[in-house]
Amino acid sequence: MLCAPRSDRSEIAFWLAWRPTCALGAITLLLLGLPWWVAAVGFLVLYNAVHLYVRYWGLDAGLATGLQVGAALRDASLERWGNRAARAGALLAGFATVLASARVERGSFDLGVVIVAVGAGLLLRGWTRRLVWSVLAAGWFAGVTGMFAAFG
């Protein structure tokens, strides 16, 4: 049986590093204006190449080492590899944030909107999603009820 610290290594490497890095790669490709299928296929191939390899390696190591699989996981370079993926992810996040902001600006929108959006994302972190949904829903509701027209 795997104890939590061992499974944590793979969770950190995959869920906190490799998965968001691949997703940010797909987002970056879309923001760069590449066709949707390039981003979709690129994401699936890149993510699953590593995912399937690690699954195969894990099964192989488990069958070969039996109850000593914990030691095999400890000796694996998952942590180092996850760190590299996180660096790439952080780089892509910075790059994509600027591209997404430039996309807002290209629509001749106020720079203030960019600053508020990016600032909210950086400061609110996990709460960003709730705030964004509230703003989108309020905007939609205002449009449907004619509030936009009332305010010109």
Next chain:
Amino acid sequence: MPEPYQWVLLCLLGGWTAVDGVSWGQFMVSRPFIAAVAAGAVAGAPAQAAQLGLVLEALHLRVLPIGAARYPEGGPAAVVGGAAAAVLTGTNGLLTAAVFVLLWEWLGGETVRQLRNWNTPAPVCGGLTPAALEQGHVMAIALDFARGVLLVLVGVPLLLGIAVSTEPFLAGYGARSGLLLAAAVAAGVASAAGMFGLAHARFALAGAGLGLLFVALR
């Protein structure tokens, strides 16, 4: 509304994205962007679905399905949005879909939680046989698949009904809808920059610098 064969494919896709999240595979077909474009391709509008998928994916970056955490479920909800994208027009339609799908993701997450509670078996007296254990696993995956199908079956007509009925009211506000959606992507991606930790902040700053250079030269 989708044709009968499209309904079948969308339901299968809804079920697949539901089990892909946790129960079986985890090939990341359940990512909002992938699920939305796949559904959009089935419905005949993958490019429009990709625009919606971009917004959903940016806002899903920080969602971590780890442990017993409550989290919104991206897959089946994105299938609903992607399927509706074929009928929705312009940024107003995308705004309606984004608001609905984000809400549907929370509902999907709640169904995951309820299903897990239901799946948790009572302590077995007299031992658990391997066959019974296997049957229990298969049943849990099948129920998860059915849950995804149900979310799509209910979600698509509901979203289409809301989008079509509110479309006339939103006419003329395309620029505002576009602003809201673009700002949502920027906020979502910026929130992801912090998830890699302070140790990697210099890489995020380097990426932002590269981005500024790229935008300036373009």
